[in-house]
Every structure is written in structure tokens, then in C-alpha cells.
Amino acid sequence: MAENDDYTYDYEYLFKIVLIGDSGVGKSNLLSRFTRNEFNLESRSTIGVEFATRTVEIDGKRVKAQIWDTAGQERYRAITSAYYRGAVGALLVYDISKSESYENVSKWLKELKENADENIVIELVGNKSDLDHLRAVPTDEAKQFSVENQLLFTEASALNAENVDLSFQQLLKSIHDMVSKHQFDMTDYSGPKPSGGPTISLTPTPGNEQSKNKSNCC
């Protein structure tokens, strides 16, 4: 975990991502699959928010994804929506075997509109693609919806790992593209700029400049 010493960083971009969607659709397992290559059929429910990171290479640049996994239950919305601020990407997950989790997608989009930055890149992920025999949401329908709402789209399975890396990579690439084209409001960015190029340092809440402090500590 000691990824940074005082002056050098092993990543050039730090992107804050949120994982949202109904409870039980597999957000936490998508995250553990992506960050630790683990899947747990009997994991515990997420309370509030959990945090994990992984650094990947995008277009030859090292990008660190700082991912905030949220509890899906309505009651936690007040707490979790605070984490949307400053996020540059969101994975909005539903369960392909549960139509209700898909029907709630528009509710989640509305949540993002109300609480997240305007330019946030959103990817719709139909999880549990391994449960094709129980499929309740046709791929085409979700794909069509994504086009209409300018969302990225994949179906994935945290269980068999299919498309999990791909879905995160796709999101990170799209954010990277936007950053390269300077479509994000750069005034929010702060932090050191190792080895050139803009470093997006997005903090858990606005106003905090977490990365700046890294060089001060120790």
C-alpha cells in the first residue's frame, strides 16, 4: 500500500469513482473482483461507504482509480450521496436477473444529476451475466437505454470475472479522454503534478486537498 514516497507517485492521474445501484446487485463483488481479484458468494452487506483502489494503465499513463462503494439501501442515500461530489466517474450497476434493479436505473441517474458533478462519466453495468438462464433484462434494451442517455454500457459478471476489468477500464479511459480534452473543470483540481500532465486529485468532499498533504507528511 505504500505507493507513494515523499516525492514520486506511481500514478499520473487519480480518478475518484463511485459505485452505485440497488442493494444486492453485486457492487461490492465487482469492486473486490477488480481490485483484489476476489469474489465472495457470502459477503456481508455494505454499510455506508467502502473504499478501495487500483492503479491501471490507460493510454500509456498510470491511472489510479479511487473507488467508493456505496450501500444501496434508500436509508443510506443521505450519507452516500455526499460521496458523489468530486467523482469523475460512476459505475451504475443493476442485476440482469432482477428487472426491478434495472427499472431503478433512472432513479439512480436522477440521484447523480442532483448530487454529482455535471460532467461525470457514467457507465451502466448489467452484472451477474453468468445468470443468463435467469435473465430478466434483455441486453438490447439496456444498450438502447444507454445510447439514449449517453452512458457507457457493459454486461459483466463478478462471479466469473467476465468483463469486469473491461468495464472499469472503459470507464477510466473515457474519463481520461475527457481530461485530455480538458472537458473537466480544472479549477477543482489540486495536488502535485508528478512527471508532467494534469493530476486529477479528487477528494472525498469538496474543499479538501488530500494529495497536497502527502508531500507534507512524514
Next chain:
Amino acid sequence: MKVVGASFSHLGLGNSDKSSSSVNLPSTSNSIKSSKPKIKPIGRNSSFKIESPSSTPRHSDQYTDLDDDWDADVGQGLSSTESQPKFLQSKPSRSFDYPSLSKSNHKRSESGVKKHVDGIIKDPANSLYTLYGPNITQEDKSIKEIEELNAIVSKFNRFKAIIQDQNINLVSLRKMAWNGIPSELRPISWQLLLGYLPTNSDRRVTQLSKKRQEYLGGISQVFNDNKEPATWHQIEIDIPRTNPHIKLYNYECTQRSLERILYLWAVRHPASGYVQGINDLATPFFQTFLSSYVESDIDIETFDPKVLPKQVLDAVEADTFWCLTKLLDGIQDNYIHAQPGIIRQVNTLKDLINRIDSSLYTHLENESIEFIQFSFRWMNCLLMREISVKNTIRMWDTYLSETNGFSEFHIYVCAAFLVKWSDELKAMDFQEIMMFLQNPPTKTWTEKDIELLLSEAFIWQSLYKNASAHLRA
């Protein structure tokens, strides 16, 4: 800050409790080995004797040759208490040693279910008459271990003395329970401390049977109506995610019980409804109450409750429901809209850390760590995601003895919990801190660690309670 050895004499935390019974030690550990795997209390002149607690003088001279005299002892015990349920007036069908320290001399059913469950259902105090001491296995013990063992036996006797009273003195029980309740006496003690079980033994049988019926009535009512789909769905997906690493919670029978408990509670408490994490809070009760009906050498965490008679399961379920209800009554604000109780607790914690360990506080601030990011779950699940169920159960002995254990004392426990890692945390950056606190190294924690945590929390509370109260106001 280490507080080992600090004196909390008013709470009996220290070991200077002069009124406690004592067991004299034999001069060598050899003599223990030769005396069968049990401490056999014999006459006063023996080198190895048990003096019973001063609060129950009637027992003090009855422990000679207990293999023969047990029945007489029960008789005496009974005659000194006016109202005893019928069940008790018949002799126990087997003979016991007092205290029973060995599995080998203890005849038990194959299933692990106790023989006298009918009596225990009616009044958990009935279990006292089939409990002769804490369940301890005694093999080659050193003097020090024997000493500890004797302390356990005498503690057990003191608890038993309090609980056997016709009118139980809750103040005494609370004082004793703060330091941990012997597991065999925990079910009844918790129910007393929560105010679920009447302290007056005359009222218990009717009160309990009324509450169990009320529960069953509630269940048949809410499950006859159309289920509230969102609530039911949430509970259904959380049940398999409840303590999935413990076998007890993988059994169908356990899962269906918890499901009913949670759903009824949710329907009856529409302001909060079911909130994720409440499922965790039901489990210490379930597991503890279940243990009343199961032989004490059985590991309840691997026990399949389906072998229990239905009326036992119904009783465990109802008791769990009511006690969970009592607990949640005290922390309602944690689960209503916007969870203001938790926000308040998180702020109090932050404030406390600033006072207790300002360098840690400053470090967290410099790293842009917000207290809510790591302590929300601590409050929402009462540290049950950080601490094993077994250790949580020990912690609740103390919480139930405190005036506002779950809403206030808990914050001091969280403060002690955080400060425990102060040195490590101060060497970490944002990400490392988040990862560390999400998965703190508590897997190997034992009761000793919990007790240290509790005594540290106690100190913080006595130092800062009023200060933080005025801050909140």
C-alpha cells in the same frame, strides 16, 4: 495509553473484591491431576475447598460430598424461595458434581439439547437448578490457571446468588455484569438487564408466556397481510449476508427465524423500517438465547437449531425480537431518515479524539480523513463488523450494565478503539488509513482485548462525559 492495573474498585473491575468467595489452592499442581478432572469441593478442612459467597449463607456448608448431597442442596435452595415453578420440585434425573468442571462426567443428549428445556422456556431462572458451575475443562493446570479457574467459579456463584433472589437487585447485577457475565447465566442476565424479564420471580412465567404469544400473534398477522415488498426484499437479500462465516447463520432454520424477527420489527417501526446492519444486531441475542437450551460444551456457532423443539425455537425467536426491540428503542435515531443519531455520535467521537489524542486528530485532518468515512459503520453496526460476535457478546455485558451503553458508552469504546492504533495511523497516508480502518487487525482478539478496550473506554467516559455533553448541547 495502557490502563492495565488501573483500579476501578467501585465497579469491581479490580480483583480486590473482598466479599467474594475463594477457593484455596492445593499446594502442588500434582494433587489437582490426581483428583479427577474436576474441582471437588469437600469439607472445610480439606486443602481444596469452596466457600460460597457471603450473600448466600444457606449454601455455605452444604458442599461436602456433593455427589450424594446434591438433591438435598436443591431441596434447601427451593424451600428458601417461596414460589417455585412446579417443574423444579421434582428431582433432577441425574446427579451432578458441583461445580461441574468436566465434560466427561456429564451425561448429555446426543443432539446437545438440554433435558429440561420445558422448564427453561417457562422461566430462564429454572436453568439455574441444572447449572452447577461454569463449563470449564480442567486438565493439567498450573497454579495460576487454577487460581483463574477458582475466580471463575466464585464469580459464577456470586452471579447465581443475585439471580436466585426472588426480587433481583438490578443494581448489584449491573455492577457485576459490567465485568462480564458467565456465559451460562448470560441469557437470563441480559433479559433482566434489558427489563424484558421481570425482576420479581412471581411475575416471570406469566410475563414471558404473554410476550411469546404476543410475538407469535404479531408474526401470524404481518405474514398474513401482503408483505411490504421493499422491506421484505431488503431483508431477504441481507439474511444470507448475515455472519456468513459462522455456520449457525447458514442454517435454514436460523435464517427463517431472523427473517421473521427483522420483518416484524420493521413493520412495527415504520419511522425507520429495516435498515441494513440491524440484521447484525439481532445475532448476539439469537445466539445467546439459543445457548440456554443447549448443553454448554456445544459450540453454539456450529449448532443447527432445527434439532430443537418448536416451542423452544419460538421462545428464542420471541425473546430475540423483544430484546432487539429494547436495544433499538435506545438508538432509534440511528436508523431514521438521515440517521441523525449516527451523525451526532460521529461528531462526538471526533470531538473526543481531539481531546484524547490531538496529534492523531491533527494527522487525520491533514490527511483529509473525515470521521464519517470510517466511523459511520462503527456506529451503525455497533462495531460488529470489526469485532467477532463472541467478543461483541462480551462487550454487550458491559453495554447493558451502563446507563446508555449503546448510544453513549459505545462512543467512548470507539474512541478507545481508534486511539489503540494511534501510532500506526500516524505513519499512514489517506489511503492507508482508510484501508486499515476498513479492516482493522482484530481477528485474533480475545476477551482480554475487549476488556482492555472497555476499561479504556470507561476512563475516557469518566474524564470527558460531561465535557462532551455540554458541547453537544
